[in-house]
Amino acid sequence: MIEWSEQHQMIRDTVRRFVEAEIVPNLEELEHGDTPPYDVLRKLFSTFGMDEMARSRFEKQIAREKSGAAAPAQSQEAVAGRGDAAAMQIIPIIELCRFCPGMVTAMGVSMGLTGSAVMSKGTIAQKERWGLDLLTMNKIGSWAITEPGSGSDAFGSMKSTARRDGQGGYILNGAKTFITNGPYADIIVFICKLEEDGVEAKDRKILTFVLEKGMEGLTQSKPMRKMGLHSSPTGELFLQDVHATADRLLGETEDVPARSGAKQTFSMERTGVASMALGIVERCLELSLAYSKERIQFGKPIGEFQLIQDKLARMEVARMNIQNLVFRQIELAEVGRGPSLAEASAMKLYSARAAMEVALEAVQIFGGNGYMAEYQVEQLCRDAKVLQIYAGTDEIQISAIARELLSN
Numbered sequence: 001m002i003e004w005s006e007q008h009q010m011i012r013d014t015v016r017r018f019v020e021a022e023i024v025p026n027l028e029e030l031e032h033g034d035t036p037p038y039d040v041l042r043k044l045f046s047t048f049g050m051d052e053m054a055r056s057r058f059e060k061q062i063a064r065e066k067s068g069a070a071a072p073a074q075s076q077e078a079v080a081g082r083g084d085a086a087a088m089q090i091i092p093i094i095e096l097c098r099f100c101p102g103m104v105t106a107m108g109v110s111m112g113l114t115g116s117a118v119m120s121k122g123t124i125a126q127k128e129r130w131g132l133d134l135l136t137m138n139k140i141g142s143w144a145i146t147e148p149g150s151g152s153d154a155f156g157s158m159k160s161t162a163r164r165d166g167q168g169g170y171i172l173n174g175a176k177t178f179i180t181n182g183p184y185a186d187i188i189v190f191i192c193k194l195e196e197d198g199v200e201a202k203d204r205k206i207l208t209f210v211l212e213k214g215m216e217g218l219t220q221s222k223p224m225r226k227m228g229l230h231s232s233p234t235g236e237l238f239l240q241d242v243h244a245t246a247d248r249l250l251g252e253t254e255d256v257p258a259r260s261g262a263k264q265t266f267s268m269e270r271t272g273v274a275s276m277a278l279g280i281v282e283r284c285l286e287l288s289l290a291y292s293k294e295r296i297q298f299g300k301p302i303g304e305f306q307l308i309q310d311k312l313a314r315m316e317v318a319r320m321n322i323q324n325l326v327f328r329q330i331e332l333a334e335v336g337r338g339p340s341l342a343e344a345s346a347m348k349l350y351s352a353r354a355a356m357e358v359a360l361e362a363v364q365i366f367g368g369n370g371y372m373a374e375y376q377v378e379q380l381c382r383d384a385k386v387l388q389i390y391a392g393t394d395e396i397q398i399s400a401i402a403r404e405l406l407s408n
């Protein structure tokens with residue numbers, strides 16, 4: 001793939017019109033008010049039939065699983081069209097990130113991380129109970145692994161626990177932090193360790209439970225104040241003796257390999273960041289180009305100064321590189337493959353750093369105006385920083401890449 005097809009461009013233009021009509025006029029409220037992003041996201045879903053597409057995929061998967069048929073083989077025929085399907089998911093991410101990266105985070109965590117956890121590890125009954133509502137954004141989901149004392153070392157330092165209640169259920173305790181959608185989530189995927197006598201903390205099984213708003217002992221905090229990404233509510237979760245019946249244990253078995261599932265989740269999150277970065281970079285470059293032509297200093301447009309040209313040229317190089325990484329994801333989907341964890345880490349590391357550099361240079365090109373909230377580069381710069389932190393910090397991506405390189 002060397003460029004977006006005509007069909008992709010048509011979809012892009014339609015989504016762009018939606019963003020300009022529904023999001024741009026409300027940006028102030030979404031970014032600095034108390035308006036959660038969910039109603040606009042639901043409108044996006046219904047406008048583009050994304051909810052109906054999700055429903056149809058869900059129904060097909062459930063029918064296949066109920067009939068006991070195996071997942072379709074990865075023959076060329078079976079995977080044909082998956083590239084376009086991937087592009088259909090990526091284009092709205094890019095377009096939303098040109099204005100509101102927080103909305104993509106809120107949507108990606110709910111539908112992507114939380115929905116996928118249920119759909120990949122749940123029983124058929126659990127998928128029917130929670131999966132469809134998450135995939136259609138009918139309900140809002142949170143995926144909770146990070147704790148005050150465990151971030152990068154998510155499993156090793158995890159303190160949240162599940163204790164068997166002796167009647168087939170569990171008693172859950174713990175605190176989670178920095179949880180996207182935490183304050184508003186209807187459905188929460190909660191990851192913890194099984195407390196067993198005689199088993200050391202490092203050897204304890206990782207269990208995943210599905211909890212719901214309003215359960216006794218579960219407290220969802222107010223949104224936390226943060227540097228950027230204001231349209232994505234982030235919060236804490238506190239669990240004090242929350243009783244979970246066995247049907248809330250994902251997969252209804254203690255033997256689901258949670259760590260391997262987490263690897264898939266990490267890959268998905270990391271490649272998603274490349275598309276987010278592309279939206280931020282495209283928009284920063286577009287704004288910087290326009291400003292470089294209109295801002296006059298020393299009697300000429302600042303775009304005529306070589307030091308400004310250097311910034312613009314570097315932005316374009318970053319845009320081209322990230323776009324190529326996104327095209328590669330679409331190509332991989334077309335042949336029924338996904339990137340390895342190390343490749344996903346490399347995509348994330350490069351794209352997140354590039355987006356941050358581009359956004360900082362955009363602020364520089366705008367001078368004093370760039371530091372003012374009235375100019376959009378200020379928001380994009382604050383938003384870009386998170387790409388280097390969540391879904392694994394830059395340092396953790398470097399370890400993942402180096403680990404794979406050194407293991408060969």
Ligand SMILES: Cc1cc2nc3c(=O)[nH]c(=O)nc-3n(C[C@H](O)[C@H](O)[C@H](O)COP(=O)(O)OP(=O)(O)OC[C@H]3O[C@@H](n4cnc5c(N)ncnc54)[C@H](O)[C@@H]3O)c2cc1C
Pocket residue numbers: 109143144145146150151152153177178179180181229234386389390391392393394395396399
């Ligand atoms: C806006 C936002 C939304 C988030 N949403 C969610 C969510 O929905 N669900 C969820 O579970 N979590 C979420 N997170 C948490 C996020 O995944 C963590 O913040 C991230 O993994 C880093 O963990 P930490 O903050 O504890 O930093 P730490 O792990 O304490 O790291 C501190 C510093 O040490 C470095 N470091 C740590 N270990 C190493 C190492 N081995 N080698 C070199 N350097 C190292 C890090 O790179 C970093 O620079 C979110 C975070 C943010 C900011």
